[in-house]
Amino acid sequence: xxxxxxxxxxxxxxxxxxxxxxxxxxxxxxxxxxxxxxxxxxxxxxxxxxxxxxxxxxxxxxxxxxxxxxxxxxxxxxxxxxxxxxxxxxxxxxxxxxxxxxxxxxxxxxxxxxxxxxxxxxxxxxxxxxxxxxxxxxxxxxxxxxxxxxxxxxxxxxxxxxxxxxxxxxxxxxxxxxxxxxxxxxxxxxxxxxxxxxxxxxxxxxxxxxxxxxxxxxxxxxxxxxxxxxxxxxxxxxxxxxxxxxxxxxxxxxxxxxxxxxxxxxxxxxxxxxxxxxxxxxxxxxxxxxxxxxxxxxxxxxxxxxxxxxxxxxxxxxxxxxxxxxxxxxxxxxxxxxxxxxxxxxxxxxxxxxxxxxxxxxxxxxxxxxxxxxxxxxxxxxxxxxxxxxxxxxxxxxxxxxxxxxxxxxxxxxxxxxxxxxxxxxxxxxxxxxxxxxxxxxxxxxxxxxxxxxxxxxxxxxxxxxxxxxxxxxxxxxxxxxxxxxxxxxxxx
Amino acid sequence: xxxxxxxxxxxxxxxxxxxxxxxxxxxxxxxxxxxxxxxxxxxxxxxxxxxxxxxxxxxxxxxxxxxxxxxxxxxxxxxxxxxxxxxxxxxxxxxxxxxxxxxxxxxxxxxxxxxxxxxxxxxxxxxxxxxxxxxxxxxxxxxxxxxxxxxxxxxxxxxxxxxxxxxxxxxxxxxxxxxxxxxxxxxxxxxxxxxxxxxxxxxxxxxxxxxxxxxxxxxxxxxxxxxxxxxxxxxxxxxxxxxxxxxxxxxxxxxxxxxxxxxxxxxxxxxxxxxxxxxxxxxxxxxxxxxxxxxxxxxxxxxxxxxxxxxxxxxxxxxxxxxxxxxxxxxxxxxxxxxxxxxxxxxxxxxxxxxxxxxxxxxxxxxxxxxxxxxxxxxxxxxxxxxxxxxxxxxxxxxxxxxxxxxxxxxxxxxxxxxxxxxxxxxxxxxxxxxxxxxxxxxxxxxxxxxxxxxxxxxxxxxxxxxxxxxxxxxxxxxxxxxxxxxxxxxxx
Numbered sequence: 001x002x003x004x005x006x007x008x009x010x011x012x013x014x015x016x017x018x019x020x021x022x023x024x025x026x027x028x029x030x031x032x033x034x035x036x037x038x039x040x041x042x043x044x045x046x047x048x049x050x051x052x053x054x055x056x057x058x059x060x061x062x063x064x065x066x067x068x069x070x071x072x073x074x075x076x077x078x079x080x081x082x083x084x085x086x087x088x089x090x091x092x093x094x095x096x097x098x099x100x101x102x103x104x105x106x107x108x109x110x111x112x113x114x115x116x117x118x119x120x121x122x123x124x125x126x127x128x129x130x131x132x133x134x135x136x137x138x139x140x141x142x143x144x145x146x147x148x149x150x151x152x153x154x155x156x157x158x159x160x161x162x163x164x165x166x167x168x169x170x171x172x173x174x175x176x177x178x179x180x181x182x183x184x185x186x187x188x189x190x191x192x193x194x195x196x197x198x199x200x201x202x203x204x205x206x207x208x209x210x211x212x213x214x215x216x217x218x219x220x221x222x223x224x225x226x227x228x229x230x231x232x233x234x235x236x237x238x239x240x241x242x243x244x245x246x247x248x249x250x251x252x253x254x255x256x257x258x259x260x261x262x263x264x265x266x267x268x269x270x271x272x273x274x275x276x277x278x279x280x281x282x283x284x285x286x287x288x289x290x291x292x293x294x295x296x297x298x299x300x301x302x303x304x305x306x307x308x309x310x311x312x313x314x315x316x317x318x319x320x321x322x323x324x325x326x327x328x329x330x331x332x333x334x335x336x337x338x339x340x341x342x343x344x345x346x347x348x349x350x351x352x353x354x355x356x357x358x359x360x361x362x363x364x365x366x367x368x369x370x371x372x373x374x375x376x377x378x379x380x381x382x383x384x385x386x387x388x389x390x391x392x393x394x395x396x397x398x399x400x401x402x403x404x405x406x407x408x409x410x411x412x413x414x415x416x417x418x419x420x421x422x423x424x425x426x427x428x429x430x431x432x433x434x435x436x437x438x439x440x441x442x443x444x445x446x447x448x449x450x451x452x453x454x455x456x457x458x459x460x461x462x463x464x465x466x467x468x469x470x471x472x473x474x475x476x477x478x479x480x481x482x483x484x485x486x487x488x489x490x491x492x493x
Numbered sequence: 494x495x496x497x498x499x500x501x502x503x504x505x506x507x508x509x510x511x512x513x514x515x516x517x518x519x520x521x522x523x524x525x526x527x528x529x530x531x532x533x534x535x536x537x538x539x540x541x542x543x544x545x546x547x548x549x550x551x552x553x554x555x556x557x558x559x560x561x562x563x564x565x566x567x568x569x570x571x572x573x574x575x576x577x578x579x580x581x582x583x584x585x586x587x588x589x590x591x592x593x594x595x596x597x598x599x600x601x602x603x604x605x606x607x608x609x610x611x612x613x614x615x616x617x618x619x620x621x622x623x624x625x626x627x628x629x630x631x632x633x634x635x636x637x638x639x640x641x642x643x644x645x646x647x648x649x650x651x652x653x654x655x656x657x658x659x660x661x662x663x664x665x666x667x668x669x670x671x672x673x674x675x676x677x678x679x680x681x682x683x684x685x686x687x688x689x690x691x692x693x694x695x696x697x698x699x700x701x702x703x704x705x706x707x708x709x710x711x712x713x714x715x716x717x718x719x720x721x722x723x724x725x726x727x728x729x730x731x732x733x734x735x736x737x738x739x740x741x742x743x744x745x746x747x748x749x750x751x752x753x754x755x756x757x758x759x760x761x762x763x764x765x766x767x768x769x770x771x772x773x774x775x776x777x778x779x780x781x782x783x784x785x786x787x788x789x790x791x792x793x794x795x796x797x798x799x800x801x802x803x804x805x806x807x808x809x810x811x812x813x814x815x816x817x818x819x820x821x822x823x824x825x826x827x828x829x830x831x832x833x834x835x836x837x838x839x840x841x842x843x844x845x846x847x848x849x850x851x852x853x854x855x856x857x858x859x860x861x862x863x864x865x866x867x868x869x870x871x872x873x874x875x876x877x878x879x880x881x882x883x884x885x886x887x888x889x890x891x892x893x894x895x896x897x898x899x900x901x902x903x904x905x906x907x908x909x910x911x912x913x914x915x916x917x918x919x920x921x922x923x924x925x926x927x928x929x930x931x932x933x934x935x936x937x938x939x940x941x942x943x944x945x946x947x948x949x950x951x952x953x954x955x956x957x958x959x960x961x962x963x964x965x966x967x968x969x970x971x972x973x974x975x976x977x978x979x980x981x982x983x984x985x986x
Contacts, residue, residue, distance in 0.1 A: 028611075028614075030560070030561045030607070030611070031565060031568070031607075031610060032561045032563050032564070032598060035561035035562070035563060036561070037558070037559070037560050037561065038558060038559040039558055040556035040557065040558050040626065043556075043557050043558050043559055044556070044557070046559075047557060063533035063536075063537070064533065064536050064537070064540060065531060065532055065533050065536050066530070066536055066539075066649065067523070067530050068523045068528035068529070068530065068647055069528070069562075069633065069647050070525050070528060070584075071525070072524060072525060075524070088590060088591055089590060090588075090589070090590070090591075091586050091588070091589045091590075091598075092586060092587065092588040092589070093584050093585060093586050093600070094585065094586075094587045094588065095583075095584070095585040095587065096583070096584045096585070096646075097581060097582060097584075097636075098580075098581055098583075098635075104588075105525060105584075107586070107600075114523070114524075117524060118521075118523070118530050121521075133533065137631075138562055138630075140562065142589045142590030142591075143590075144590070153589075154561055154562050154563070156559065329620075
């Protein structure tokens with residue numbers, strides 16, 4: 001099993017994904033339907049996502065808090081659109097402490113209703129605003145069809161919740177956090193994303209406007225990687241989140257909420273990984289480099305391990321996330337295979353010759369444009385002087401990070417189709433290779449629904465100006481009527 | 494309200510605690526019975542607890558993972574003692590996705606049953622051991638009487654779970670993690686703790702042996718601050734956690750589990766805080782120092798703010814958790830009051846004279862033995878040269894940290910009673926001031942139960958050797974029979 005090759009992406013992308021998640025020991029199904037176990041290799045990625053996003057949230061003035069897991073069913077019912085969106089997916093607690101509860105409690109599918117109930121207690125006047133809060137938590141949505149990381153009944157996420165004095169401030173916050181998500185996707189996930197606005201049919205249940213970042217996977221499907229909602233006064237009105245304004249009048253606060261989840265790990269896998277296994281951007285890799293000592297005789301072993309250990313300690317003391325693989329019951333080749341499968345960005349090989357020459361060999365997990373091209377059929381190997389190792393690891397990590405973003409951007413661009421005006425042609429594209437089809441839309445939910453029914457593609461977003469085509473489409477690709485927006489159609493996870 | 498004084502500890506310790514938690518905005522009750530909202534001031538303490546403990550767990554070789562919130566009811570029933578202990582406290586999900594579930598799912602009260610089910614899948618041979626895992630999670634135990642942080646239906650915690658090849662390794666792990674908890678309590682919480690073993694009646698449901706750290710609060714009651722369990726093979730046998738041993742035979746693994754929770758925040762409050770408000774050890778204080786600029790005229794304001802801002806940025810850039818309070822609608826006195834209530838370990842005052850002299854005044858939250866004694870009725874104020882501010886903040890933070898541990902240790906020692914042999918005398922002590930009564934016990938649960946019934950005190954632990962009296966008690970204080978152990982009797986949270 002361990003030595004079997006992965007199904008390739010070309011053979012069956014979905015099987016490849018499932019095998020990779022299991023064999024790289026990222027996560028697996030639990031005995032509870034739809035709920036996953038996130039194993040240390042996967043959870044280590046989530047910890048790095050958390051640490052880095054959390055820092056960005058704090059730098060933009062947000063504080064963390066924690067709100068209850070359980071929400072009275074009646075709270076959810078207060079906002080009509082909200083309950084309509086979430087009611088079918090609820091897990092309901094009916095008994096507690098051996099007794100039937102007077103009112104059933106639902107496990108939070110999201111926490112707007114609880115959090116704005118609390119905000120209402122804390123806000124009296126405009127001086128109490130803004131409230132800028134975030135919570136890291138588990139949530140539950142009863143899903144019919146689940147896939148590890150991408151769609152699970154329970155998942156981990158962060159949900160930001162804010163309250164503002166004015167509509168303009170709420171809109172500014174909504175877009176600011178969308179910007180934070182975009183920066184995080186680009187700078188940490190090495191993933192280019194389109195920012196834009198969701199159509200009404202894809203809007204968050206209870207929001208005024210939903211903005212999103214959309215990424216393209218290697219099978220050309222889209223994945224919504226994060227959303228930021230301007231909730232307007234929809235929740236403040238039903239939860240009495242009122243304040244006395246500067247003019248003395250009572251006003252309803254303006255809310256926003258925004259979230260990303262463990263789904264991001266699924267995105268990371270489907271954007272970067274290959275037929276050999278997991279590929280991780282170094283900034284989110286729990287282990288950035290693994291040292292594999294190579295020796296045959298006992299004498300070689302003692303010389304190599306001594307040097308390897310010195311380099312290991314040196315890297316570790318400088319803050320690199322590095323591992324040393326001294327397992328005695330495995331060949332170096334088997335170790336290479338395992339660490340490639342597990343997505344460690346670079347391997348550092350040290351043998352007796354390297355010790356003699358005071359060099360090591362670094363094998364990056366992906367081919368770097370910045371380094372000498374490997375010989376045909378060979379993998380790139382970089383010869384590094386031992387006394388320059390720390391700098392080299394830092395440089396190579398940076399190059400891998402950039403290369404991954406470059407590769408993903410190139411792939412997205414080559415699978416983005418613009419200038420199509422014929423609906424049949426769009427259908428043909430979507431049924432064949434897929435990708436992001438930029439085309440006109442009349443703004444009518446009916447034409448959106450027609451495309452979804454006929455192609456299973458949806459409008460991923462109305463892209464922000466910088467992503468739009470230089471020549472805006474004039475006609476709706478579905479009806480031929482005047483186009484109201486240029487939108488991106490794609491199948492999606 | 495904000496300016497009302499807190500009830501004093503002497504007047505009503507319990508009311509003091511509740512008022513402090515609310516007014517320092519640490520936590521409050523939510524609309525869901527027994528579930529709390531942890532506000533940013535409280536959650537910030539939890540984040541520091543997490544960060545520092547997590548580092549200690551990783552340094553001792555543990556990895557984080559995440560297991561499902563929901564557990565099939567049948568899993569819990571597999572270990573007889575375990576289900577007996579937890580059944581009365583369960584929250585039960587009976588409906589999901591609009592349908593009644595075939596088997597009810599319980600919200601995890603603790604995760605042994607789920608985690609060892611998964612371990613059983615991952616372990617084949619002795620080479621797969623040990624497994625050293627930890628999870629940070631929310632858990633739920635339906636409590637009848639709840640108090641913020643101390644006993645809530647939902648709480649946050651970490652639960653470590655390990656599997657080992659031998660009984661000796663499991664015992665070593667159990668005691669190692671107890672040692673980690675003790676170090677954390679002393680070094681970060683500035684709280685002296687007794688380490689010891691629980692009697693059978695206080696043992697974790699399903700454990701072979703439960704070890705604990707016990708702290709003394711300012712009302713002389715004990716608080717169990719952390720537990721570490723040697724689970725033996727109790728769970729591995731019922732969850733088929735077997736492995737092929739070095740001799741080729743199939744063997745059951747040896748498990749341990751260990752946890753601390755948001756209860757630690759309650760302990761921090763009750764060990765250190767005073768009638769003015771919260772007192773926090775600097776290492777767990779979200780804000781270590783707050784700068785309060787003092788001025789009357791606009792001219793003074795501009796001079797003072799410029800300097801204060803420079804000092805603020807300097808401290809911040811050096812990694813100090815520092816705040817600057819520039820609110821214009823509050824007097825310095827009102828600010829002092831607020832930050833003392835909220836437990837910031839030191840205040841840095843800067844006025845026009847200070848700017849002229851290139852000094853600041855630091856007011857530590859508690860009186861330091863290491864500094865000049867304050868004049869009678871006055872608080873300690875330290876005059877610090879601006880160019881030595883960073884070093885001074887670091888030094889003073891260290892002095893506060895040490896002083897708190899010293900004060901708490903002295904208080905515990907003066908309320909520890911040894912050498913008592915008369916049961917009536919013990920009853921009298923427990924009914925009056927309380928404290929830790931060290932006395933003999935015959936090892937019989939019946940005598941333990943009698944004391945509990947008559948005094949509400951329990952055996953907190955059979956203390957480790959270093960905490961025992963130099964002369965061991967020879968007789969059981971309850972029955973007069975030969976003492977099997979020296980134990981600590983105390984009322985507890």
